[in-house]
Amino acid sequence: MRTLALGLAVLFAFSDAARAFCGFYVARADSGLFNRSSKVVLAHSGEHSVVTMASDIEGDPKEFAIIIPVPMVIKREQIRVVEPAAVDHLDAYTAPRLVEYFDEDPCAPRYMTERSLAGGAPTAMPAPMPTRTASLGVKIEATYAVGEYDIVILSALDSGGLLTWLNENGYKVPQAAKAVVGSYLQQNMHFFLAKVNLERRGAMGYSFLRPIQIAYDSPKFMLPIRLGTINANGPQDMIVLALSPRGRIETTNYRTVKLPSGDEVPLYVKEAFGDFYRSLFEHQVAAENGRAVFLEYAWDMNWCDPCAADPLSADELAKLGAFWLGGSSPGAQGQNAFVTRLHVRYDKDHFPEDLMLQETADRENFQGRYVLRHPFTGAMQCEAGAEYRRELPRNFARQAETLARLTGWDLTKVRQRMSETGQAF
Numbered sequence: 001m002r003t004l005a006l007g008l009a010v011l012f013a014f015s016d017a018a019r020a021f022c023g024f025y026v027a028r029a030d031s032g033l034f035n036r037s038s039k040v041v042l043a044h045s046g047e048h049s050v051v052t053m054a055s056d057i058e059g060d061p062k063e064f065a066i067i068i069p070v071p072m073v074i075k076r077e078q079i080r081v082v083e084p085a086a087v088d089h090l091d092a093y094t095a096p097r098l099v100e101y102f103d104e105d106p107c108a109p110r111y112m113t114e115r116s117l118a119g120g121a122p123t124a125m126p127a128p129m130p131t132r133t134a135s136l137g138v139k140i141e142a143t144y145a146v147g148e149y150d151i152v153i154l155s156a157l158d159s160g161g162l163l164t165w166l167n168e169n170g171y172k173v174p175q176a177a178k179a180v181v182g183s184y185l186q187q188n189m190h191f192f193l194a195k196v197n198l199e200r201r202g203a204m205g206y207s208f209l210r211p212i213q214i215a216y217d218s219p220k221f222m223l224p225i226r227l228g229t230i231n232a233n234g235p236q237d238m239i240v241l242a243l244s245p246r247g248r249i250e251t252t253n254y255r256t257v258k259l260p261s262g263d264e265v266p267l268y269v270k271e272a273f274g275d276f277y278r279s280l281f282e283h284q285v286a287a288e289n290g291r292a293v294f295l296e297y298a299w300d301m302n303w304c305d306p307c308a309a310d311p312l313s314a315d316e317l318a319k320l321g322a323f324w325l326g327g328s329s330p331g332a333q334g335q336n337a338f339v340t341r342l343h344v345r346y347d348k349d350h351f352p353e354d355l356m357l358q359e360t361a362d363r364e365n366f367q368g369r370y371v372l373r374h375p376f377t378g379a380m381q382c383e384a385g386a387e388y389r390r391e392l393p394r395n396f397a398r399q400a401e402t403l404a405r406l407t408g409w410d411l412t413k414v415r416q417r418m419s420e421t422g423q424a425f
Contacts, residue, residue, distance in 0.1 A: 025306035026270060026372070028095035029277035037237040040223065041087055043321030044359060045245050047217050050321025054087050054211040064209060065171055066194040067227060069184040071218040073141045073153050074192055080213040081147030086316045087211055090241050092309035094297040094341035096259070096368030098273050099306050103375055107382035132168070136161035141190065148201035149212060152193040156185055170195075177230045184224070213321065223355040229348035235290075240342040240355075243317065245324045247363045248298045249340040253356040256342070257292045259284060260406055264371045266399045266414065268421040276370070279407035281343070286408075290350040297341035298366040306369075312337075338363055373399075393425045 031037050041052040053066070133140060137157030144151040156162035159182035166173045171193065173181075184191075194212055228236060242249035250256040260280070269276045284294060301311050314325055314335060322337050344355070375392055400418055404411040415425065 025097055025308055026100050027098040027273040028092060028308040029097070029273065029368070030091050030095040031237070031239045033274050033278055034237040036232075036234070037239065039087055039091055039239045039241065041090060041211075041241045041243070041320045042223070042249070042357075043243040043317075043323065044221060044249070044357075045324050047219050047221075048215070048323065049218065049221065050213060050215045050323065051223075052082060052087060052211050052213040052320055054084060055209070064196055066192070066212065067166070067171060067173065068192040068214075069189045069224045069227070070153075070192045070214065070216060071189055071220060072216050073155075073190055074214055074216060075142070076144045076146070078215045079144060079146050079151060081149060081210045082213050082319055084208070084211055086312065086319050087241075089309060089312055089316060090320065090339070091239065093304070093307070093312060094241060094299075094339055095308050096277060096296050096370070097306065097308045098270065098370050098372065100270075100372045100374065103373065103388075105376055105378055105380065106384040106388040107380050133165060136165050138162055138165045145197065145200070146194075146212075147210065148197055148204055148206060149194045150197045154191045154193060156191075158182070159185060162191070166193075173227075174230055177227060180226045180230065183226075215321065215323075221357045221359070223357065225344075225346055225351060225354055226348070229346065229351065232347065235345050235347045235350075238344050238346065240340075240344070242340040242342065242357075243301075243320065243322050244338050244340070244359050245322075245336050246359050247338050247361045248295075249342070249357055249359055250295075251293045251342070251355050252358050253353055254344075254351070255288065255292045256295055257284070257288060258295045258366060259343075259368045261367065261369050262371065263402045263406065264373050264395075264399050265403050265406070266396070266418045266421075266423055267372050267374065268417055268423075269370070269403065270372055273370075276403075276407060279409065281345075283406065283408045285345050290345070290347075293342050293344045293355070295340070295366060296343050296368045297339065298362075298364065299339060300363065300365070301337040301339055302335065304367075396423045396425055399423075 031039055039054045041054075043050040043052075053068075138161055139155045141153040141155055142151075143153075154162070154165070156165070159178045162181055162185070163173055163175065163178055192214065196209065223240065225238070240249075265276070281294070285292070301317065304311060312320075317337050318325055325335060325337065344351070373395070375395075376388070380386070380388060396418060397415075400411060400414045403409060403414050419425065
């Protein structure tokens, strides 16, 4: 069984820069570019958090489960199963993007212009082996049936008893998790467990696993990822899509690093944007020795430039837990919601601690954005045109050097590919 822990896998005011962004969006790098990836939407304000967990796990649903440390006994009304469309929309809206510019005729007259730039009612489910459970020092605090999931909330006296209970009940958590589980118990945390109920799932007709959402109050603002590193097959990618009424969300116990952005790259990247962005991200992870959390997007939800997808409506944001929006009218664009996209590639050696987070008042806009600049190709019968032609090879050279620097790709091969695709030096 693959068990998804939050992470998510044990077995889950316009600035000048913004005005300059105007261009044509042509491609985005959403979470689908990365294997072993998961998405978490985290809506947070004050001490209240709403966490929506989605995963790319495929295959037999009976091999899927979730184990999440939580700060309290989660009640039935604090749990929902949500449709993936809103999560996917937020992923697309915040994804790093490729944009195009087209140079104007350098000989054309210039004019000065001003631009700006759910589930239903609870149903009973059997409580597993109550006598055996008590003998292991484990207490079943609650059981729920929510949508296609059977959910159990546990507390325990010690990690050994809890691990035994988990394995006897089909969760298959390795003994290597004992120290991590014990540290959560020392913090008086409980465990949220969810398995797919195949009979209910079949009756509902779903061919995919819908995201699970939980809400809780806690003075500690964090995402527990350590369980997800115990038996993972290599590093995992997690996209954290954080919503706040105040401003940007950042990590406090790891460096939050802005990815390079705004650089011009060769035109052939348009046909290889996925390869480009994967290489760029891997190169940045290596440059930070695998110990940083990367900022890919930070923006007010009311607008974007250029937009990789339309802004989410207020009702979509409410479904994702933005509880502070109150009674926004259906279909209205989201008000007072600032979105932060964090991307972390993590394993147990480089991320030995959970992600500790904080809500800041920083509302500065940022997006991972990479630029294609198409040269003007018409007749240019003026001195400015002649200078423009002389400068093009230097511009191409700078683009080649930028691409090699961002990705670690071989500069000679980059230049060769540019020549083959019409950007000769």
